[in-house]
Amino acid sequence: xxxxxxxxxxxxxxxxxxxxxxxxxxxxxxxxxxxxxxxxxxxxxxxxxxxxxxxxxxxxxxxxxxxxxxxxxxxxxxxxxxxxxxxxxxxxxxxxxxxxxxxxxxxxxxxxxxxxxxxxxxxxxxxxxxxxxxxxxxxxxxxxxxxxxxxxxxxxxxxxxxxxxxxxxxxxxxxxxxxxxxxxxxxxxxxxxxxxxxxxxxxxxxxxxxxxxxxxxxxxxxxxxxxxxxxxxxxxxxxxxxxxxxxxxxxxxxxxxxxxxxxxxxxxxxxxxxxxxxxxxxxxxxxxxxxxxxxxxxxxxxxxxxxxxxxxxxxxxxxxxxxxxxxxxxxxxxxxxxxxxxxxxxxxxxxxxxxxxxxxxxxxxxxxxxxxxxxxxxxxxxxxxxxxxxxxxxxxxxxxxxxxxxxxxxxxxxxxxxxxxxxxxxxxxxxxxxxxxxxxxxxxxxxxxxxxxxxxxxxxxxxxxxxxxxxxxxxxxxxxxxxxxxxxxxxxxxxxxxxxxxxxxxxxxxxxxxxxxxxxxxxxxxxxxxxxxxxxxxxxxxxxxxxxxxxxxxxxxxxxxxxxxxxxxxxxxxxxxxxxxxxxxxxxxxxxxxxxxxxxxxxxxxxxxxxxxxxxxxxxxxxxxxxxxxxxxxxxxxxxxxxxxxxxxxxxxxxxxxxxxxxxxxxxxxxxxxxxxxxxxxxxxxxxxxxxxxxxxxxxxxxxxxxxxxxxxxxxxxxxxxxxxxxxxxxxxxxxxxxxxxxxxxxxxxxx
Numbered sequence: 003x004x005x006x007x008x009x010x011x012x013x014x015x016x017x018x019x020x021x022x023x024x025x026x027x028x029x030x031x032x033x034x035x036x037x038x039x040x041x042x043x044x045x046x047x048x049x050x051x052x053x054x055x056x057x058x059x060x061x062x063x064x065x066x067x068x069x070x071x072x073x074x075x076x077x078x079x080x081x082x083x084x085x086x087x088x089x090x091x092x093x094x095x096x097x098x099x100x101x102x103x104x105x106x107x108x109x110x111x112x113x114x115x116x117x118x119x120x121x122x123x124x125x126x127x128x129x130x131x132x133x134x135x136x137x138x139x140x141x142x143x144x145x146x147x148x149x150x151x152x153x154x155x156x157x158x159x160x161x162x163x164x165x166x167x168x169x170x171x172x173x174x175x176x177x178x179x180x181x182x183x184x185x186x187x188x189x190x191x192x193x194x195x196x197x198x199x200x201x202x203x204x205x206x207x208x209x210x211x212x213x214x215x216x217x218x219x220x221x222x223x224x225x226x227x228x229x230x231x232x233x234x235x236x237x238x239x240x241x242x243x244x245x246x247x248x249x250x251x252x253x254x255x256x257x258x259x260x261x262x263x264x265x266x267x268x269x270x271x272x273x274x275x276x277x278x279x280x281x282x283x284x285x286x287x288x289x290x291x292x293x294x295x296x297x298x299x300x301x302x303x304x305x306x307x308x309x310x311x312x313x314x315x316x317x318x319x320x321x322x323x324x325x326x327x328x329x330x331x332x333x334x335x336x337x338x339x340x341x342x343x344x345x346x347x348x349x350x351x352x353x354x355x356x357x358x359x360x361x362x363x364x365x366x367x368x369x370x371x372x373x374x375x376x377x378x379x380x381x382x383x384x385x386x387x388x389x390x391x392x393x394x395x396x397x398x399x400x401x402x403x404x405x406x407x408x409x410x411x412x413x414x415x416x417x418x419x420x421x422x423x424x425x426x427x428x429x430x431x432x433x434x435x436x437x438x439x440x441x442x443x444x445x446x447x448x449x450x451x452x453x454x455x456x457x458x459x460x461x462x463x464x465x466x467x468x469x470x471x472x473x474x475x476x477x478x479x480x481x482x483x484x485x486x487x488x489x490x491x492x493x494x495x496x497x498x499x500x501x502x503x504x505x506x507x508x509x510x511x512x513x514x515x516x517x518x519x520x521x522x523x524x525x526x527x528x529x530x531x532x533x534x535x536x537x538x539x540x541x542x543x544x545x546x547x548x549x550x551x552x553x554x555x556x557x558x559x560x561x562x563x564x565x566x567x568x569x570x571x572x573x574x575x576x577x578x579x580x581x582x583x584x585x586x587x588x589x590x591x592x593x594x595x596x597x598x599x600x601x602x603x604x605x606x607x608x609x610x611x612x613x614x615x616x617x618x619x620x621x622x623x624x625x626x627x628x629x630x631x632x633x634x635x636x637x638x639x640x641x642x643x644x645x646x647x648x649x650x651x652x653x654x655x656x657x658x659x660x661x662x663x664x665x666x667x668x669x670x671x672x673x674x675x676x677x678x679x680x681x682x683x684x685x686x687x688x689x690x691x692x693x694x695x696x697x698x699x700x701x702x703x704x705x706x707x708x709x710x711x712x713x714x715x716x717x718x719x720x721x722x723x724x725x726x727x728x729x730x731x732x733x734x735x736x737x738x739x740x741x742x743x744x745x746x747x748x749x750x751x752x753x754x
Contacts, residue, residue, distance in 0.1 A: 023051075023177065023179040023180065023538075024051075024052070024176070024177025024178065025176060025177070025522055025543065026067060026068055026174075026175060026176035026177070026522055026525060026532070027067060027068065027522050027523035027524045027525060028040065028065075028073070029065045029066060029067030029071060029072060029073045030067030030068060030069045030524050030525075030739075031067075031523070031524075031715070031740065032073045033067065033071035033072060033073055034071070034714060034715040034740045034742070035715045035716055036714045038073065038074060038156075038159075039073065039076070039155060039156060039160070039163075040065065040073045040074065040075050040076070041075070041077075041119065041121065041155050041158075042078070043077065043080055043083070043121045043122060044058075044077075044078070044079060044080060045080075045081045045181075046432050047431065047432065048181065048430070048431065048432055048596075048597070049180040049432050049538055049540065049577050050432055050434075050536070050577055051177070051178075051180040051181075051536065051537075051538055052077065052177060052536040052537070054535060054536040054579050055534060055535035055536025055537070056535075056536070057077040058077050058078055058079040059107040059108075059110070060171075061075065061076045061078075062074055062075060062076050062159070062166065062170060063075055063171045063172065063173050064171065064172040064173065065172075065173055065174075066174045067524070067525070068522075068524055068525025068526070068738040069524060069525070069736055069737060069738040069739040069740070070736065070737075070738075072172065074159060074163055074170070075173070076119055076121075076159060076162070078119060078120075078121035078122075079107075080121070081122045082121075082124050082125050082126075083104070083120045083121050083122055084120050084122060084123045084124065084134075085122070085123065085124040085125060087100040087101070087103070087104050090125070091131035091132075091133035091134070092123075092131070092133055092137045093133075094137070094140055094144060097141060098145070101148065104118070104120065105148070114165040114166050115161070115162040115163075115164075115165045115166065116165070117158070117161050118162070119158050119162070127244070138150040138151055138152055173534055174532075174534075175532050175533055175534035176522065176527045176532050176533050176534070177533075177534065177536075177537045177538070178533055178537035178538035178542065179538055179541065179542065179543045179566075180538035180540070182239070182543050183541055183566060183573070183591065183594055183596060183597075184239065184240065184241060184597050184600065185565075186504075186564070186566055186591060186592060186594045187593075187594060187595055187597060187601035187602045188241060188262070188602050188605060189505075189592055189593045189605060189609050190605070190607060190608070190609040191236075191262070191263060191266045192563075193563035193564065193609060193610065193611060194266050194267075194270055195233065195236050195266050195269070195270075196562070196563050196564075196565060197562075197563065198233060198269050198270045199233060200634040200635055200636075201273045201277065201635070201636065202229060202230070202233065202269070202273050203300065203635075203673060204300035204635060204636075204638060205229070205272075205274075205276040205280065206221070206276070206675070206676050207352075207674070207675040207676070208276070208277055208280035208281055208284065208298065208300065208638065209226065209276055209279075210675050210677055210684055211280070211284060211675070211704065212280040212283040212284045213677070214684070214704045214750045214751065215654060215655065215704065216283060216286065216287055217750060219280075220677075221280075221676075221677050222276065223677065225275070225276060226272075226276065226676075228268070228272060229269050229272040229273060229276070232266075233265070235265045236265040236266050236269065240600035240601070241258075241259070241262050241600060241602060242255055242258040242259045242600060242601065242602065243255040243257075243258045243259075243600070244599050244600060245599075246258075246259070246599065246601060246602060246603055247597065247598050247599055247601070247603045248598075248599075250500065250602070250603035250604070259602065277638055278640070281296065281298060281638060281640035282640055284296075284354075284640075284655075285640050285646060286646070286653070287653050287654045287655050288356070288653055288654075288655040288657060288660070289651075289653040289656060289657030290322075290356045290642055290657050291642070291647065291657070292643060292644045292646070292650060293358065293359040293360070293642070293643070293644075294356055294357060294358050294359060294642045295356075295359065295639055295640070295641050296354050296356050296357075296639065296640050296641075296642065297309055297346040297349050297354060297355050297356075297357065297637050297638070297639045298349075298354045298637065298639065298640070299349040299350060299351060299353060299355075300352065300635060300638065300672075301352070301631055301632065301635055301671070301672070302351040302352045302663060302665045302670070302671065303351040303628070303668055304348050304349065304350055305349060305351070305632055305637075306345055306346060306347045306348060306349065307345065307346060307632070307636065307637040308344070308345055308346075308459070308637075309343070309344055309345075309346045309637055309639050310333060310341060310342070311341075311342065311639060311641055312339040312340070312341055312342075313330075313340055313341075313342045313359070314338060314340075315338060316362070316363065317359050317360065317361060317362065318330070318359070318361070318362030318363065319342075319344055319357050319358070319359060320357065320358045320359075320360060321347070321355075321357060322355070322356040322357060322358050322657070322658045323355065323356075327362065328344045328345075328346075329344065329345075329459075330342045330343065330344040330458070331344075331457045343459075344357075346637060346639075349637060349659075350659055350660065350661045351661065351664075351665070352661055352662050352663035352664070352672060353659065353660050353661035353662055353663075354659060354660060355658070355659040356657060356658050370455050371454050371455060372451070372453070372454060374386075374387065374451060374463075376461035376463055376479065376481045377461075377481075378460060378461070378481055378483055378484075379398065379484075380397070380398055380399060380485075380486040381395055381396065381397060381481060381486075381488060382394075382395075382396040382398065383395050383396075383461075383481055383488060385451065385454070385465065385479065386449075387449050387451040388447065388448070388449050388450075388467075389412045389415050389445060389446050389447060389449055390416065390446050390449040390465040390466060390476075390477045391411075391412035391413055391414040391416075391446070391465075391467075391477065392405065392412060392413040392479065392488075393413070394407070395488065395615075395617075397555075399486075400554070400555055400617065400619060402512075402555050403512055404511055404512060404555070404557055404617055405510060405511070405512055406510040406511060406513070406586065406587065407512070409508070409510035409587060411510050412445070412510075413508070413509055413510060414479070414490045414507060414508070414509060414615075415445050415507065415508050416446035416467065416475045416477075416492065416494070416505070416506075416507060417444070417446070417505070417506040417507065417508050417572070418443075418444050418445075418446075418469045418470045418471065418503065418504075419441050419503060419504040419505070419506065420441070420442045420470060420501065420502070420503050421439050421441040421502070422439045422441065422503070422504070422596060423501055423502045424439055424440075427575060428575040428576070428577065429502075429574065429575030429596055430502075430575075430598055431598070432577065436577060437575075438574050438575050438576060439575070441572075441574065443572065444470050445469070445508075446467035446469045446472070446475050447467060447468065447469065448467060448468045449465055449466060449467030449468070450465065450466055450467075451463070451464075451465050452464040452466055452476075459482055460481050460482040460483040460484075461481040462478065462479070462481075463478070463479045464476065464477070464478050465477045465479070471496060471497045471499050471503065472494060472495065472497070472505075473495050473497065474493075474494075474495040475492060475494055476492070476493040476495075477491070477492055477493075478490070478491040478492075486616055486617070487614050487615065487616045487629075488614070488615045489612070489613070489615075490612065490613040490614075491610065491611075492507060492612070493609075493610050494608070494610075494611070495607075495608055496593075496605065496606050496607065496609065498604045498605060498606025498607070499604050499606075500603050502595060502596060503593070503594065503595060503604075504572070504573065504591070504593060504594040504595075504596065505594070506572055506589040506590060506591055506592060507589070507590040507592060507613065508587060508589055509557075509587065509589070509615065510585075510587040511555075511557040511586035511587065512555075513550055513551075513552040513553075513557075513585065514552075514585055514586070515552060515583055515585075516550035516552040516584075516585075516586040517530070517550070517551050517552065517621075518530065518548070518549070518550055518581075518584070519548070519551075519621055519623070520544045520545075520549065520567070521544065521546045521547050521548075521623065521626070521627055521630065522543070522545050523545055524689055524690075524738045524739075524740060525692070525738045527542075529542065529569065529581040530581045536579075539577075539578050539579075539580070539581050540568065540575075540576070540578075541567065541568050541573055541591050542566070542567050542568070542569065543565055543566060544561055544565050544566070544567050545565070545630070546560055546626070546627060546629075546630025546631065546633070547559065547560045547626045547627070547630045548561070548567050548569075549621040549626065551621045552586065554619055554620070555617065555619070556617060556619065556620050556621040556622075557586070557615070557617045558615065558616050558618075558621070558626055559588050559590070559613055559614070559615055560613060560614040560615075560616075560626075560629070560630050560633050561590045561611075561613055562611075562612040562613065562614065562633060562634055563610070563611045564590050564591070564592045566590070566592075567588055567589060567590055567591055568591050569584055569587075569588060569589070570585050570586075571584070571585075571587070571589070572589055572591075573591065573594075573596075590611070592611055593605060593609075614633050616629065623691070623692055624669050624691045624692050624693065627671075627692075628671075628691065631671060655751075660703075661703065662703070662704050663675065663700070663702050663704075664700070664701040664702070664703070664730075665698065665699070665700050665701075666698065666699045666700075667693075667696070667698045667735075669690060669691045669693040670688050670689070670690055670691070670698055671689045671690075671691060672686065672687070672688060673687045673688065673689045673740075674686070674687040675687075678717055678744060679717050682744065683744050683745050683746040683747065684745050685717055685742060685743070685745075686700070686742070686743045686744075686745060687715070687740065687741070687742050687743075688733075688735065688741040688742075689739075689740055689741075690735045690736065690741070691738075692738055693735075693737060694737060695734065695735070695736045695737065696734070697733070697734050697735075698732065698734075699730060699731075699732050700730060700731055700732070700733065701726070701729050701730035702729055702730070702745065703729055703751070704751045705729060705747035705749075705750055705751070706728050706729065706747055706748045706749050706750075707725055707728065707729060707730070707746065707747050707748075708746050708748045709722060709725070709746045710725060710731035710733075710743055710745050710746070711723065711744045711746070712733060712741065712742065712743055712744075713743065713744050714742060715742050717742065717744065719744065723743065731743070731745075
């Protein structure tokens, strides 16, 4: 609804729900989609999101994303204002009393429009009151001022913005999350979902490339659409029934929880199915013989990574490009097969590398050392078996101890928090005066070292500990031989309880006054500088990495399976107005059941969470983002057997290695390569990691290009791009920009 506040003022009534978070990337994404206006509103059930900033009194304003692109933002005080101000059902007598209150914030001198928005007709998940249909007419018949009318967002925003002209302020910054800790109420499913989201672009890219190599193998568009739909529905910001906490065993709760779980498992299954089938189809076009493994890299730069597959006893793996036997370790022994792990080195970007299988004895058994000190050329890591965590990390390059020895937590320690039950408290429901519960915080204890072994790829140590309501925490610490990183794999066995709880993993860096930063979808946020007033500061949603730096040392954590973090301390319901000085501990906010509705009341069973830690003299966002993409996006592999190829013969693609796409810029990521929605060519979506404006050259040996066209994110053509020979084109990329290109070809490699 729009209200006009002048002589002919109009109140525009709009039906909608709230947006639970305001990541800075929204501005960039919406602009890339061609969306000009963005309207949102608060639901301050858990926290004072944006209320501290009083953004409802400052609308409209331009919201500028990390890439400099803008969207016009209208922010409303509440997400069902019509019901709040006019009653449920709406009543014109009640409205007569409250309209002056609604209009008051817009009587300021700088507000030039004669219209305002009344955001949301009534509470979500309820049937519409029939009185809404006639409310505006009934009001206008009785009162001359203000006029009321129903409206869509576009028309309302266009009408409101017009009188301002160019005199609309611009706001930069992130609004932070406040609803998103609900995702940690089902940590196991959320971890699966996060892995699926990382692999889904790979599956879609492999399906696209498969169709270009062999046009008879068209991507299964219906299956891919279902994959993306299921992931979106899982990520929707409420999980289950309104009575999920008050009555967790109700039929409605069980039914809705099962639906959410189905979205996760089906999307994961589709990703696996599409990836495997696409690789099998591609293998038929690659001159790789029977008894070979083809390793695919869907990122656009050369990289190395671990590959695990089943190998017959007495066989070995050979790098087809060098002819050298590849070192392997045995993960598990079967009757005729062994599960083996090897590092595939230098797999071309957006391409593949072939490894041959032949008779031999290349597998090796790890050397058991039973040591609590793990060491490579980068780090000396000292374990603390009693807590199942790390006591010390000495960076040999920086000559610095990375772990805060005065912290109550060890590095990577499991932390259990209880005591959030007593009401009222501001952890569960927002209050202007915070009432923090008396939390009981315990760290994993009673631990022991199970094993520490030195493999061909470095150290692997395993420990086991316990904590409250957590019979087992099995930690695997990996220290690779030739990479500056430490991997933590945490397997949690937890009992389900309905008392309020939270689970964290602590990473206490030795910094008292650090500068924090973390990656979002298309940029980097410094929470002390880039959060606008009213933003959430309790927890943060991390894309790939979060970092602290101070005095020539930077430490970073990549929470691969649990994207929420708290900084400096655990969540205590304080809802600070500013990101104040904090110590250098990064907490992975892994589990909770804090919500009083819509999320699971408790969780138990088995959950695996993975973390990667690295360090440097200073935080390098581009390098960390590249590393984060690598850690989150596994290499994919396909074994070619006699069932796949009856005869080893020359195929279209090289039998040792090859590339499907070549990009000359290491600071650009190929986010997607897919079939166009309208069937015209393929779509390439790029993301800049933060370099300066520049021209990027792209080449695809698979296609003879007839044209390349830059589009918006929903694939509407914008302008032609200059071609660079038969297989390439050039496009201008700006810092943190999302770029979408349509590639059209006269023929593919299969048609030559």
